[in-house]
């Protein structure tokens with residue numbers, strides 16, 4: 001009963017899964033999200049882990065790096081959408097990846113942020129996706 005109340009009603013912070021092959025980048029994004037009031041439920045270092053953890057954790061939002069070993073972010077994004085068409089995924093791209101960003105958006109990504117990250121831009125993108133997602137839910 002207590003758990004049900006905590007999970008169902010009083011957990012107001014949105015749950016985020018961070019995906020990036022660079023540990024320092026995952027830590028940086030995590031700190032930005034925690035400062036912004038989000039809950040980080042997990043972090044993955046490649047696309048294989050990302051898809052597995054998404055299906056297990058069902059986060060409200062994913063920050064998805066594009067270039068990663070094992071499985072890249074675009075492939076992981078497509079697999080996540082195959083299972084959950086309502087997934088909220090924001091791509092994390094580097095300079096010069098415009099073509100991949102366009103492919104990601106066409107595949108269902110809600111927005112993208114470009115490295116090097118500015119914390120305010122990261123939170124702006126995430127807040128916007130979460131607000132849009134909440135419209136009509138109440």
Ligand SMILES: [Mg+2]
Pocket residue numbers: 020021022065066067068
């Ligand atoms: Mg990378």
